[in-house]
Amino acid sequence: MKPFQHNSKPSIAVAGAGVMGLSVAHALRQYNVTVFDGGRESSASAMAGGMLAPWSEVEHLPENFMDAAQHGIALWEKILGGLNEKVEFHRSGSLIVAHEDDEYILERLAAKLPQQKIIGAEKIAVIEPSLGNRFAHGIFIAEEAHTNPQQALIALAASVSKFVSENADMEALREKFDYVIDCRGFAAAKEDKDLRGVKGEIVIVRNEGFSLSRPVRLAHPRYPLYIVPRPDNVFMIGATLLESADRAVTVKSALELLSAAFSLHPSFAEAEILDIRAGIRPAYSDNLPRINTDDNVISCNGLFRHGFLLAPVMAECVADLVAGKQNNFISLFRSENDDHHHQRSAQKHRLRA
Numbered sequence: 001m002k003p004f005q006h007n008s009k010p011s012i013a014v015a016g017a018g019v020m021g022l023s024v025a026h027a028l029r030q031y032n033v034t035v036f037d038g039g040r041e042s043s044a045s046a047m048a049g050g051m052l053a054p055w056s057e058v059e060h061l062p063e064n065f066m067d068a069a070q071h072g073i074a075l076w077e078k079i080l081g082g083l084n085e086k087v088e089f090h091r092s093g094s095l096i097v098a099h100e101d102d103e104y105i106l107e108r109l110a111a112k113l114p115q116q117k118i119i120g121a122e123k124i125a126v127i128e129p130s131l132g133n134r135f136a137h138g139i140f141i142a143e144e145a146h147t148n149p150q151q152a153l154i155a156l157a158a159s160v161s162k163f164v165s166e167n168a169d170m171e172a173l174r175e176k177f178d179y180v181i182d183c184r185g186f187a188a189a190k191e192d193k194d195l196r197g198v199k200g201e202i203v204i205v206r207n208e209g210f211s212l213s214r215p216v217r218l219a220h221p222r223y224p225l226y227i228v229p230r231p232d233n234v235f236m237i238g239a240t241l242l243e244s245a246d247r248a249v250t251v252k253s254a255l256e257l258l259s260a261a262f263s264l265h266p267s268f269a270e271a272e273i274l275d276i277r278a279g280i281r282p283a284y285s286d287n288l289p290r291i292n293t294d295d296n297v298i299s300c301n302g303l304f305r306h307g308f309l310l311a312p313v314m315a316e317c318v319a320d321l322v323a324g325k326q327n328n329f330i331s332l333f334r335s336e337n338d339d340h341h342h343q344r345s346a347q348k349h350r351l352r353a
């Protein structure tokens, strides 16, 4: 990386205005930042549930990310509180329930979450009255939060001083700006061969007769599902997890998502379908996010299922990198990956020799 002159105000380009790019632009707002993006509507971020739920995701997120994840929740509260536009943010926890035959999944999760206890039907009915006594057992994780991704992206984009609504030519940016922060998500897979897309399909419905105060997950061996409440009795039902980067929503997936919602509560049979869409999660082979540097380019990618949870933490790491400061979390995103990188380079050299 080019050395940063601490008495100057570097020019910085951010390629990509998903949650990663916008979080970086916000973290670097004291500098001269220009954000580029010509296709924000179809970003993975625009499809996300907005759940800030590291413990619910314990089967997808390693233990050593938990402190960073909790920091991510705290950062969201602070960032959203400082924006001009109002963005929903709820620290109302998450609830995980299972049908009787699938309760072994709850037990498996509870074993991985020693701080959390399995609760009974009475407590579930108090937390989420709309579920009544449909589920005998569940896990309530009080510390988790959720936000509204669409509102958050709009409010963050509005806080950017310079926004160019077109896709960037990365080589041109590299020449023109002191730093380029590459946050192109899955689009970077053209050059980054370790990056892949993991499709997530969602259905948005309005269910007038039902309400939730927090995301509810249905633990299921084949169709694990979550339902995230939005204002006006709108619910996001998500999400599939498919090794594919096409954006088509299949009938099979739609049936699975809607059947699972119906099995959570029969009132979903009468819900109005508002939208069905797919987003492509950018992911590396280990499903963990990375910050890589190459001369004056810093790339942040591979946020997989945890983009909302971890983007502000990675953005803070980028801001500290640019300012030449230490950051306790950066090793999560770099050191091991650098080792991987070195291993890959060494392997390439050996193959060539």
Ligand SMILES: Cc1cc2nc3c(=O)[nH]c(=O)nc-3n(C[C@H](O)[C@H](O)[C@H](O)COP(=O)(O)OP(=O)(O)OC[C@H]3O[C@@H](n4cnc5c(N)ncnc54)[C@H](O)[C@@H]3O)c2cc1C
Residues within 6 Å of the ligand: 015, 016, 017, 018, 019, 020, 021, 036, 037, 038, 039, 040, 041, 042, 043, 044, 045, 046, 047, 048, 049, 050, 051, 052, 166, 167, 168, 169, 170, 183, 184, 185, 186, 187, 188, 199, 200, 201, 202, 238, 239, 278, 279, 280, 281, 282, 300, 301, 302, 303, 304, 305, 306, 307, 308, 309, 310
């Ligand atoms: C269905 C679904 C539900 C999810 N739910 C959650 C959740 O509840 N909680 C959570 O933490 N995470 C969730 N995720 C994961 C999260 O959405 C992703 O990890 C995150 O959005 C990745 O963000 P990103 O900014 O890296 O990529 P993206 O959001 O894909 O953004 C990349 C942006 O780069 C732009 N771009 C591409 N090429 C260029 C170019 N040349 N120049 C400029 N811009 C360019 C694209 O137009 C796009 O806007 C979910 C994902 C999906 C698909």
